[in-house]
Amino acid sequence: MKIPLSWLKEFVDIQLPLPELARLLTMAGLEVEAIQVVGLPMPSSADLHSAAHHEIKIEGLSWEADKIVTAAVYEVMPHPNADRLVLCRLDDGQQEHIVLTGAPNLYPYKGLGALPEPLKVPYAKEGARIYDGHQPGRVLTTLKRAKIRGIDSYSMICSEKELGISDEHEGVILLDPDAPVGVPLADYMGDAVLDIAITPNIARCASVLGVAREVAALTGQPLRQLDYSVQMEGPSIEGMASIEIQEPELNPRFVLGLAQNVIIRPSPYKVQLRLKLAGMRPIDNIVDATNYVMLEIGQPLHAFDYDVLKQRAGGNPPTIITRRARPGERLTTLDDVERELDDFTVLVCDTAGALSIAGVMGGAESEVSAQSRNILLEGAAWNFINIRRTVSAQKLQSEAAYRFSRGVHPAMAERGVRRCLELMRRWADGVIAQGLIDNYPLPPRDPMVEISTSDVRRWLGIDLTPQEIADLLARLEFKTEIFGQTVRAQTPDHRLDIGEGVVGMADLMEEIARIYGYERIPETRMNDELPPQRNNLELEREERIRDALVNLGLQEIATYRLTSPEREARRFPPGAAPDDLPYIQLANPIAADRTVMRHSLLSSVLEVVERNARLRPRMALFEIGPVYLASEEGLLPDEVPRLAIALSGPRAPAGWQEADNAPMDFYDLKGILEALLEDLHITGVRYEPAEHPSFHPGKCARIRVGEQVLGVFGELHPLARVNYELPETPLLAAELNMRALISLTPDRFEISAVPVFPPVLEDLAVVVDENLPADQVEAVIRQASGKALAGLRLFDVYRGEQIGAGKKSLAYSLAYQSPERTLTAEEAQKIRQRIIRQLERELGAKLRS
Amino acid sequence: MLESLNQIERQALNELEATQDEDSLQRWKVAHLGRNSPLMRVFDHLGALPKEERPSIGRRANEVKRALESAFEARSQALVQAAVLRSLQAERLDVTLPGRPIARGRLHPNTQTLRRIYRIFGDMGFQVFRSREVETDEYNFELLNIPAHHPARDMWDTFYTTTPGVILRTHTSPGQIHVMRQYAPEPIRVILPGMCYRYEQLSARKDTQFNQVEGLAVGRNITFGDLKGTLTDFARRMFGENVRTRFRASHFPFTEPSAEMDIECFICGGEGCSVCGGSGWLEILGSGMVHPVVLRNGGYDPRIYSGFAFGMGPERITMLKHRIEDIRHLWMNDLRFLEQF
Structure with a gap:
């Protein structure tokens, strides 16, 4: 709301410099967003400094007292050489001037001779600084002497635009006939406009009187009330409507x-x-x-x-x-x-x-x-x-x-x-x-609210006497009575924002604090019973997962959670069964590509890979965040936290030395997932071949722990891949269920003792059918060797003529160890034989010679 | 004879000086300390000398032998050292060449700021409580003292879903009701972080999606002074020990009295700069004493309990600290941006 200062001053005396007034109002909740000076002197730099820490934007034009004054035009005469210009015989209080102007609102007076009533105008003398009326916007200019069509011109009758009042430049300003002549225009009608933001709770301040009441309360000045009496001299209104x-x-x-x-x-x-x-x-x-x-x-x-x-x-x-x-x-x-x-x-x-x-x-x-x-x-x-x-x-x-x-x-x-x-x-x-x-069928009940000194103490943390409370409220025109330690305040009949009972108490608390001054309330530290202390396991583990992934070299990203079904459909090959779960759909979307809450975090991450495809050859990204799945139980969706990972590009970042430049593949991603699960101490993890529309059918796995599915990962399906502009290298991606990750993370885990005796190390290579999953070989080795197995690592997978078609050789490096003594060669040999026998019996494996 | 020994010693030491590598050193050793060397021949011929000369010649011969042996050792050491020094000279690296690049992971700046906020409030005894993003109108507005058609609703531009009464939360404040209903009548000190949504035209300063961190303290003796003290403590840890705060009256329907907290601009120290728009102050958060209606809706009697609440935008803090001009960078995931954190 724009409040002219001159109008405000009709209701309350204001001695404060403008910036200080603005600061006072702002601190009390009437935020002064800008001040437009219209004629009045600009606040001095000293005033600005005193308000140092609320420097409101102050703009506008000051009218120089000696150069811009009120004047009287006695006669409007035609210009000898121009139809559209007139010459005014003008008195600026000191002397007569002939002033040239093209203002159409003076044409009617042209050639009438001496006017019976002089026209009062604002007059800018030579050297005055005003806005240029002919340039768009507000451009300062200084009046200079010139000859216009043979007539000397050095001063001006001003338009509103030239004085910074409005954009009006069609005609010049004609002041009221009672305007004095020869006084500085700034004294006659200079002003400044405060632009105040009105929050909903101070609707009563959307008026000059409303703001004046606040100024009066804040400065302790009396408010000059309006006189609402009317001089009624007509017939009675009764019966006329x-x-x-x-x-x-x-x-x-x-x-x-x-x-x-x-x-x-x-x-x-x-x-x-x-x-x-x-x-x-x-x-x-x-x-x-x-x-x-x-x-x-x-x-x-x-x-x-x-x-x-x-x-x-x-x-x-x-x-x-x-x-x-x-x-x-x-x-x-x-x-x-x-x-x-x-x-x-x-x-x-x-x-x-x-x-x-x-x-x-x-x-x-x-x-x-x-x-x-x-x-x-x-x-x-x-x-x-x-x-x-x-x-x-x-x-x-x-x-x-x-x-x-x-x-x-x-x-x-x-x-x-x-x-x-x-x-x-x-x-x-x-x-x-x-x-x-x-x-007036329904007069409102203006609440009567009680507030005690202990309420003020309890709510604001300050000690006020009942009289102080009453005085603060009285400044805002509450009628107050004191009963012991309690003040009873009657809401004045110009505001509707004060409630009843304890709500009214809080309403008054705000008024007391505002008028007392927030800055006077001392800063304290809480002195109250501490709440019970609780862990937030879900958050702690989520953050732990973030740290683990960052340690594994992944960049965290954060995406928009609003998307569109079309955008999300890109993660599937054309013709794949669509995502037919109902979406949480916006009734008022802001853009066609942000109409629903997402179903897929994988989609979000793929879009980020796409966005960066031309910028970075190597990407390793992850995001943790919810997807929104309609719930059968209630109105509100299940907000299911997910983890999505995407990898693409060379294994090692490019440098000047030789490095592993091969593109990352399925096993790079699997390595990251294994390391993550290990970091979280999740055990009993199984990887099984899986079918998922987004992934290559031969390069996709599901992660399971017992009956729980942790998620799927693999190489993006070639037919889904073409839906995105992606780099040439394979794109590996995973989408995991955070709830499963979090719930499977154990509260505690035990370590095994660091061995004292040396291990027996040996290698073992077996030939098995090509289709036999490696984890079965590993399971048999573990089972056959029992507690003695201290280490097991696959170090080679070989296919070739030597071992025959349809076969593969898996080579393991094994470590046998006992916590009690050094194993003998015979003991090691026995374990080895047991492993070989069981591999033969259960998997038809042959020892590779 | 003695003179001959002196001669042997002088010559051997002279020749030792000339050795430059292991080979010539070994040749020298054979020539001067070997079985057929002149010195050894002196020992061989000792028996043939007159009896009275033998002790003095023998003593002198041993002296010469020890002298040659220790000179050999010293020369040998010196040559090894010289060889090492020569090879070190040859093995000089250009230490200004870049190191082998590491594929380093990073947390998103949003996470980094959120963690800093968790940490500071955690130290003050505030625990993290999270609640849902898709909310009911009741929790997002009604229970927070913002009835339908109330002018205060103009303060939030809301995304509505096609299910009547279901919206995307416009602030984390519905979490206040959730946490109060869960813990009443225990005292509460929590922060409530999470994603919020507003129907806003996208600009450098506003986005449709943003994180907010709400805070709530409820107890029997929590005052506006505590609000000021707690938030000033926060500001000092977040922005610098000497940072000044100020509290301006403001309006939120769910708090009363309400206050905006500004901090003195940490870029210019309050002198006025482009970051603070010349004002010397930065708006950091909104706060206030929990409104009696909200306390009551949460299950706390406002005649006995009081509390304060506050809400801040972590993205704004991230932007201020790193001079980020456009909030959308925080959601666009341009790696050229993210890799700078």
Whole structure:
């Protein structure tokens, strides 16, 4: 919300330098996002320094006191050599000048001779620094002497753009007729605008008065209240209109006032200036009055053309009806959009139909026009939740809706109408009808909240006396009474954010802390019972797995968890059975390729390999994260943690020396997985051939421990591979179940004693059928050698003519060892024979000679 | 005879000087200490000398022998040493050549920052509690004092799923309700890390997916002063022992009073720079005293219990510490980026 400083100062004295004011507001929760200087002197560097640690962005133009002043134009004369230029005879309070300008809004005065009433204008003298009106944006320039079409020009009557007020450069500014002549313009109308972010809890501050109240509370200055009295000199309003509220829950109050015989014209320039600085466009004195009051005290108002309403009522006094929209009901709003209304939309109607969407926007028909003479002024209160629903359903924002959807206290409705009627009287010469029509079926209950010194101690950690508490609250207009150690505070009738009971207590706590000052509350360390201490085994083991994989040379990655079924389908060869599990699907996706929560971590990792394929020949990546599988039990999916690994490229990274440049294969990945499981002390691991659509059918394995499946891994299926732009080398990948990894990781493990006696080492090569899995040979060796086997390592796999077709030779290096003594050659020989016999008997293996 | 021995010694030592390698040294040994060497012949002929000359000549001959032997040893050592030195000279490496590259693994920067946060709060007695990402509207909003159609809902742009009432959590705060309902009425000190989602247009500063670390302390005697103290302790460990903090009033529906914590910019020390946008301060986290409605929804009576909560974006901390300009780098997994950590 944009708050002009001059307006703020009507309500409270402000001695603080601007940056200090901004810092004070910001620290109290009214964040000043920027300050736009419009004429006033820029804060001095000393002031900026005193505020050192909240340097708000301050921009804008200061009007030099000696060079930019108010002036009077006495005559507008034609330029001898140019139709589009005029010469103004102008008095700047010191002397007369002839000033040249092309402003079209001075043409009507051209050649009229001496004006009966001089025009008051802002006047920039030679050397003044202003914005260049002809350049886009805001570009500073200095006024220099020049000859334009044969006439000397050294000074200027300024437009709004040149002074940094708005982007308006069509005409020059015409000040109000009562403007003095020859005073610095900055003194007359210089300003600065604070742009304040209004959070939902301070909706009451979406007005000049609201911010002024905070400034008063924070600085200890008194707040100057508005006088809401109206000079009512017209006939009584009674009988001239009536109000019918159908649902007080949605419309707790509706107030009407009447201004007769108004003269519609532009508002005084100072009013227009304020509206512009606050970000609103001036329209005419009637509409401006409603907007002015809304900005000033936060109560949106609506002006109807009374005569139009009367005509719609067949010449009778109109009846204003508030009700929900009927099925299929439509209304064309002021923005010229015909709208279909929802059954929760509340309308302001008369007997002939809808007039406006309550609290949001008026209808076109009853709008005030240049011909309007009599104005029926609405000030109402609306249910903020309902207004919010309407705003989001109609996608229709307005300054009124902004405020009503955050809550405006019904007490403000009458104040708004009174203030606005008085302004219409002053600005539009309106005659104000006596009295108001006020239908107030549902006044809110302003909470009475109790708060004690011990509450403050317990919640904030500071000791305040009941009087201190009462004083802090009184600064925000709470009415307080003290009973012993308790303060009873009555919520003032301009705010709706204070709750009842313990909620109200917390609400007051915030106000006490804010006004007392957060920075004054001392920093302490907790002095309370410690909670029971617990491990988070799942997280600890997850992090352990990360460390193990990093130690194995893998790079961790982190991917987006939103994807699309099409993206995930790429992990399968065309024609493979699709992933037909239901996805968690977004109702409002932000992009076509992010519509669902992922099913596959493998997919995420493959996409990363693809992204880096041209950048890095060698990749070893992993990610740990969930996939989201629809659950049969409830609404919410099972978030299943997974581990995915991808490898590709040469085994050793490239250097300048010879290295193992062969591409990594299945066994590189298997080696990593074995090392990981070993690191986690998971035992009893089996690898078995597996079928999985993403993997090469001959190069895919499942990892099992007992009945639990840990996951699958292998080489990416060649037909899935073509779905990605991947490097030439084989791509190895794994997708593992983290829950199984975590649950199989033992809490503790035991080690075997370091042997004292030397082992007997020997090699053993056996020839077996090509199709016999190696793990069966190993199992028989282990079984046959029993406890004596201290080491077993496969060191060669050989196929060739020597051993015959359909056969392979597996060569093992074995170590036999006893914890009690050195084994003899005979004992070793016995073990060896036992191994050979059992291999022959169980697997048909032959000792390779 | 004595003179002859002196002559033998002089000549042998002279010739020893000339030996340059093992071969010539061995030849010298045969020539001067071998069986047929002049010295040995002196020993051989000792018996033939007159009796009175024998002791003096014998003594002198032994002296010469010891002298030649020790000179031989010394020369031998010197030659070995010289050979080693020569070979060392020849075996010089270019130590500026690069080492053999290692395929090094790394943790993602997000993990590194999260671990640092776990560590600091762990030391202060806060344990890690994790909860789900796909949440109900009830846990993400209603129970946190954000009813439907409340203006506070504007603060979160939510991803809705096609299942009514099921959304992607917009913050880790629903974890507050989960942890309170699990542990009530025990005191609580936890941090709640995890992934959150918001319907945001992608930009360098905002992404649709981000980690958050929430913190929660609940007990019978937890104050706003404790909130300030605990978070300042955190800031000092995370950003530097002397870092200054400030707490600004703010608004979150689930805390009251609420505060934003800023730290003095650790890049410029508060002088103002491009990282802090010239303000000298960096916004680090939102915090506040747990709202009575939230305490009650968690199973704690707000008349007896109080607590504070806070939430921070670890990605923002990572970005600040490493001067990362675009948050999307943290999810794009460009190895040229990740390999720098």
